[in-house]
Amino acid sequence: xxxxxxxxxxxxxxxxxxxADAQHDAHTKALPASxxxxxxxxxxxxxxxxxxxxxxxxLPSDSEGPGAKEAGVAAAIDTILYYADARLKQSWRSGIxxxxxxxxxxxxxxxxxxxxxxxxxxxxxxxxxxxMLKRAAVEAFGASTAGRxxxxxxxxxxxPAFTGCTHPEHLH
Amino acid sequence: xxxxxxxxxxxxxxxxGGIATYVLARAGLKVALVEAGKRLRPxxxxxxxxxxxxxxxxxxxxxxxxxxxxxxxxxxRNHFVPVGDRPQHGLLKALGGRSLCWAGxxxxxxxxxxKRWPISYDEVAPYYSRAEKFMGVYGNRxxxxxxxxxxxxxxxxxxxxxxxxxxxxxxxxxxxRRMEFVAQRKAILTEPHASRRPVCHYCGHCMGxxxxxxxxxxxxxxxxAAMRTGYLTLFLxxxxxxxxxxxxxxxxxxxxxxxxxxxxDRIRCRALVLACSAVETARQLLINTGGEYPNGLANSSxxxxxxxxxxxxxxxxxxxxxxxxxxxxxxxxxxxxHSLLTALNWDKPNPRFEGTYxxxxxxxxxxxxxxxxxVPGWGSSFKRDLRDWNACHASMGMQGSLLISSxxxxxxxxxxxxxxxxxxPRIHLHYGDNDIAMAQDMVETCEEIIHAAGGRxxxxxxxxxxxxLNIDYNHWVGTxxxxxxxxxxxxxxxxxxxxxxxxxxxxxxxxxxxxEKNPTLTNIALSWRxxxxxxxxxxxxxxx
Numbered sequence: 001x002x003x004x005x006x007x008x009x010x011x012x013x014x015x016x017x018x019x020a021d022a023q024h025d026a027h028t029k030a031l032p033a034s035x036x037x038x039x040x041x042x043x044x045x046x047x048x049x050x051x052x053x054x055x056x057x058x059l060p061s062d063s064e065g066p067g068a069k070e071a072g073v074a075a076a077i078d079t080i081l082y083y084a085d086a087r088l089k090q091s092w093r094s095g096i097x098x099x100x101x102x103x104x105x106x107x108x109x110x111x112x113x114x115x116x117x118x119x120x121x122x123x124x125x126x127x128x129x130x131x132m133l134k135r136a137a138v139e140a141f142g143a144s145t146a147g148r149x150x151x152x153x154x155x156x157x158x159x160p161a162f163t164g165c166t167h168p169e170h171l172h
Numbered sequence: 173x174x175x176x177x178x179x180x181x182x183x184x185x186x187x188x189g190g191i192a193t194y195v196l197a198r199a200g201l202k203v204a205l206v207e208a209g210k211r212l213r214p215x216x217x218x219x220x221x222x223x224x225x226x227x228x229x230x231x232x233x234x235x236x237x238x239x240x241x242x243x244x245x246x247x248x249r250n251h252f253v254p255v256g257d258r259p260q261h262g263l264l265k266a267l268g269g270r271s272l273c274w275a276g277x278x279x280x281x282x283x284x285x286x287k288r289w290p291i292s293y294d295e296v297a298p299y300y301s302r303a304e305k306f307m308g309v310y311g312n313r314x315x316x317x318x319x320x321x322x323x324x325x326x327x328x329x330x331x332x333x334x335x336x337x338x339x340x341x342x343x344x345x346x347x348x349r350r351m352e353f354v355a356q357r358k359a360i361l362t363e364p365h366a367s368r369r370p371v372c373h374y375c376g377h378c379m380g381x382x383x384x385x386x387x388x389x390x391x392x393x394x395x396x397a398a399m400r401t402g403y404l405t406l407f408l409x410x411x412x413x414x415x416x417x418x419x420x421x422x423x424x425x426x427x428x429x430x431x432x433x434x435x436x437d438r439i440r441c442r443a444l445v446l447a448c449s450a451v452e453t454a455r456q457l458l459i460n461t462g463g464e465y466p467n468g469l470a471n472s473s474x475x476x477x478x479x480x481x482x483x484x485x486x487x488x489x490x491x492x493x494x495x496x497x498x499x500x501x502x503x504x505x506x507x508x509x510h511s512l513l514t515a516l517n518w519d520k521p522n523p524r525f526e527g528t529y530x531x532x533x534x535x536x537x538x539x540x541x542x543x544x545x546x547v548p549g550w551g552s553s554f555k556r557d558l559r560d561w562n563a564c565h566a567s568m569g570m571q572g573s574l575l576i577s578s579x580x581x582x583x584x585x586x587x588x589x590x591x592x593x594x595x596x597p598r599i600h601l602h603y604g605d606n607d608i609a610m611a612q613d614m615v616e617t618c619e620e621i622i623h624a625a626g627g628r629x630x631x632x633x634x635x636x637x638x639x640x641l642n643i644d645y646n647h648w649v650g651t652x653x654x655x656x657x658x659x660x661x662x663x664x665x666x667x668x669x670x671x672x673x674x675x676x677x678x679x680x681x682x683x684x685x686x687x688e689k690n691p692t693l694t695n696i697a698l699s700w701r702x703x704x705x706x707x708x709x710x711x712x713x714x715x716x
Contacts, residue, residue, distance in 0.1 A: 062552045076225060076238075083232035112550050119548050135545060138558065142539035143224040151539045151559050154501040156221060158373035162505045164329025170494070171339050 040074075042081040042089065047096045048074065053108045054099065054130075055137050064150070071144035073137050080136075095129025102126045178204040178405070179710065181427055181441035183412050183456075186269025187692050188678040188699040189447030190390020191303070195703035196445075197398035201710060204439050205404060206429060208411040209246070209265030211391065212272065212381070218243045220380035224540050240540070242380030243272045252451065252597045253585045257638050259601035260645035261451050267408060268391030270449070270646055275379050275507055276358035276387050277532075277690040278309045282318030284518055288685035290656045290665050293320070299697035307388040307696070308365040311357030318518045319689065325362045327355050331503050333535025333566030334511040336492045340625030341513060349617075352515040356532075359388035359693075360506050367393050376504030376538065407439070408432075413592050414460060415444065417672070421465035424675050430592055443674040443706060443715050447699065450480070450681040454582045454651035455597040470652070470669040475662050477582035479653050480599075481686040483644040484607060485529075485570035488615055489544055489631040490622030491561045500563035503536025508543075510534060513568065514688075516617070525609040529572030530688040531618060537563045546631055561630065568621070570614040571644065573686045575606040582651055599648075603638040611636040647691055649683035667702030674715050678702050 040048040052074040061067035068074065081092055102124075103111050115130040122128040141147040179201040182193050189205065197203045212218055219226070220242040227241045236245055248263040264270045280300050283293040297320070304323040311324040330338065341353040360378065361371050372386040385392040398404040409432035416426040416438065426440035446453045454477045458468040468476055513531035534543070537559075544561045547554060574580060579602040584595040615636060619629050633640040655661025658670035663682050669675040678699035680691050709715045 058550045059555050060552055062555070064552070064556060067555070076228070079228060080232065080238055116548065116550050134550075138542065138545055140225075142542050148539050150555070151537060151562070152501050153537060153539050155504040155538065156375055156377075157502065158375065159502065160373075162328055162372075162374040164505070164510070165332040165335040167332060167335070167498075170332055170335040171342075 040078045042078050042084075042092075043096070047093070048078060050096050050100055050108070051077065051133075054112075054133060057109055057112050058134060058137055059141050066146035066150055068137060068141060071141045071146035073140040073144070076140040076143075077136050091129075091132070094125065095132065098124070098126040098129055175426065175438045175440050176204070176405075177440040177442075178202050179441065180204070180443045180445055180706070181206060181439055182445040182447060182678075183427065184269060184447035184449065184452070184679065185267050185390050185395060186447060186449065186679065187271045187274070187390060188680070188695050189445070190268065190271060190394040191306075191696050191699045192445050192447060192678045192703045193390075193404060194394030194398045195700055196707065197401045197403040199707040199710075200401075200403060201707065203398065203404050204407055204441065205395070205398075206407040206410050206412055206427065206439075207265070207267050207269075208409070209267065209269075210409050210432075211267040212243055212246060214381065214383040214385070218245070218381045218383075220377035220383055221375060240377070240380055242377070244380065247273075251590070252599050253588055255598050255600040256579070256602045257641070257643075259599040259643055261599060261648065262645040263449060263452065266391075267395065267406075268389045271389040271692070272381050272391065273379050274389075274646070274692055275509065275690075276360045277509070278304065278307070278311070278322070278357050278359045278693040279512075279689040280320045280322055281687055281689055281694050282316075282320055282518075284318045285685070285687040285689070290654055290661075290684060296694070296697055296701065299701045300693065302700055303693060303696045306367075307359040307393065308361045308367060308369070309357055309359045309388075309693075310362040312355050314352070314354045316352060316354070316515055319514055322357070324357065325365070328358075328360075328362060328506050328510060330355055330511050331505065331535040331566075332495050332498055333492065333564070334533050336495065336625045336627060337511065337513070337533050337535075337566050337568065337621060340621035340623070340627070343624040344617075344621055350515060350518075350520060351513060351617075353511060353513050353533075356506075356510050356512055358506055361386045369393070372506060374505050376507055378507040410437075411592065412448075412456065413594055415456065415469055416440075417460070417462065417469065419462070419464065421462050421469055422672055424672055443676065443710075445676045445678055445703075445706070447677070447679040449679055450648040450651045450683075451582055451597055451599065453677060453679055453681045455584065455595075457652065458582075458584050458597075459595055465671070470662060470671045470675055472671050473659055473662060475653060475660065477651050478578075479576055479650040480581050480648065481574050481576055481650045481683070483571045483647045483686075483688070484574055484603070484611070484641050485572060485644065486611055486615070486633050486636065486640055486642060487567055487569045487631070488618035488622065488629060488633075489565055489567040490625075490627035490629050491544065491564045492566065492625065492627040493564065494626060495564040496560055498563065500537040504538065505536070508534035508536070508538075508541070508567075509569065513618075513621070522610075522613060524613060525606045526575060527573050527606070527610060528688045529570055529610055529614055531614065532569045532571060533566060534569070535566040543567050544630060565630070566622075566627070567631075568618040570611060570618070571688055571690075572607070572610045572614065573688055575604055576650070577602065577604055579604075601643060603641055607641065608636050608638060611641055647680075649680040649686050649691055652677050652681040654682045654684045666705040667698065668705070676702055676706055
């Protein structure tokens with residue numbers, strides 16, 4: 001069964017940027033243009049850049065496959081927030097601001113360990129926001145063509161029979 | 173225009189209403205089926221095969237959450253008032269009702285489960301068989317004492333993660349615990365069937381709405397069959413607003429309803445069948461009052477809305493390093509839960525709590541609905557773990573029965589009304605110590621099974637509180653329970669109102685007691701039985 005393009009609707013405002021390196025290029029060639037960058041509608045340009053960077057640090061494009069940028073993770077979050085209620089919008093604005101404040105001009109990569117340090121019991125606003133951002137990023141990544149490609153998923157197709165586990169060693 | 177007269181008016185086209193419509197029309201009775209929603213067309217009104225964000229902008233604009241454009245998008249919102257421990261209620265106004273989005277789990281209640289009913293398993297068993305043959309239910313013959321085997325199509329095998337859980341169960345059983353781990357039984361076609369619905373293609377979107385009709389729904393099997401008899405008239409987009417009775421409230425004469433264009437209309441009937449769901453049926457009976465029945469129609473017992481029960485639960489997830497590197501490219505199957513941990517506390521009650529639970533188990537990688545999301549860290553190692561943990565996981569979802577409580581019930585909200593001016597139902601839910609003790613046992617049992625299988629628990633509530641429990645919003649039952657005593661029950665053993673002899677209930681509101689098993693197959697079997705009794709009453713002249 002043919003899969004439709006993810007984020008098709010986002011093509012309306014897509015601004016397909018040139019990939020930064022050859023590996024990135026190799027991944028994006030296989031992806032629909034709709035999963036490439038677009039102009040933000042909710043976030044300011046500065047906020048969006050922060051969001052994009054954190055998402056890419058979280059889910060990087062690497063030797064094992066495409067990452068957040070190819071999956072259009074930041075674009076999906078921006079679109080959802082564009083239609084969200086004021087409270088949710090404010091929580092994301094505050095969260096991005098908290099991360100920017102924590103970074104204080106340093107590269108965002110330098111604060112990722114700190115952000116992730118207390119994941120199970122977040123203590124600061126930035127840590128709490130990181131958890132929320134991570135959940136949203138994982139959701140969008142999994143739903144994307146790039147995510148499916150990374151996961152090696154070949155389902156959602158018509159198959160004549162379901163074979164299930166064929167490993168007797170898994171039972172004993 | 174003269175009001176149309178029907179032998180029977182069936183209100184609600186979900187699992188109970190659909191089968192009642194079929195049985196009654198097939199018997200030659202002139203049937204009106206009144207459904208508040210429209211017919212949802214696969215591929216047009218819903219597209220469960222589409223990716224979650226395919227219609228993102230449309231969904232967001234319509235005020236919906238991001239997600240696949242499936243039948244759940246048509247579920248009602250703000251149609252009840254929650255009170256207490258976060259009750260939820262699924263209501264899908266569409267031809268087929270919530271049979272459109274059920275998982276298909278078809279488990280017979282067993283002889284022990286019927287001990288607290290006024291009818292026995294043996295009385296219902298022939299109707300289970302009829303229902304299974306008619307619906308097309310797959311499963312294995314497991315030989316379990318209190319979840320009897322049925323009329324099965326060939327079963328669907330377990331996935332690797334579920335096989336690991338089975339291994340864990342066998343090891344825990346070896347230590348003396350009583351439990352069984354079996355493959356699920358579902359109303360999904362795995363081989364050609366008399367209904368001529370197509371055999372499943374294992375895309376895994378069963379609960380989002382089966383686009384090819386391999387899964388049984390009221391809309392794809394009993395209602396089309398009833399239409400072919402020539403005795404069925406469909407009233408779609410028609411919302412019942414009042415039940416018409418004589419002055420005594422002892423005889424139903426028809427119903428009043430509002431059509432899609434906002435105009436009011438009436439139909440007359442010799443008998444009325446309500447199949448609106450346990451919550452909605454109770455609401456409909458409570459809002460219809462009169463001088464002789466001030467507490468609601470058919471409610472001289474005062475039991476309507478009481479004895480409310482559902483399943484509640486939580487989940488525990490494990491990963492199995494042994495499964496790392498396996499081919500996880502297509503684990504879709506027949507939706508997530510392919511297996512079941514059962515036979516817990518059937519014949520030997522747990523000293524810490526009353527009642528039973530089962531655990532629905534699933535596994536497999538699906539990027540749209542990842543089973544494991546709480547993977548720690550960031551960067552390449554996080555991304556790799558996210559993939560590997562999901563390919564190697566299995567999850568165990570508890571389904572326990574609430575203990576009946578005077579604090580858990582349905583009544584009418586004194587202020588809030590729907591758009592037709594009809595009071596909304598309030599669902600009062602309060603977990604008790606028994607529920608928490610049962611859930612705690614489930615958590616400990618599941619963790620033990622995962623460890624015994626060689627796995628690692630990656631998600632567990634640990635210590636259970638009422639805050640960690642979730643109610644099953646599709647499994648409400650018991651608000652108009654069946655019994656032999658009119659002072660303590662609403663309907664008799666034929667599903668017929670004690671107070672109003674031409675009123676019958678064919679949804680799960682009539683359940684007299686609730687085991688851990690999923691309700692729909694029993695709902696359909698009982699609806700078939702009640703409908704047969706209604707046909708007999710027409711033939712004998714008892715109803716005319």
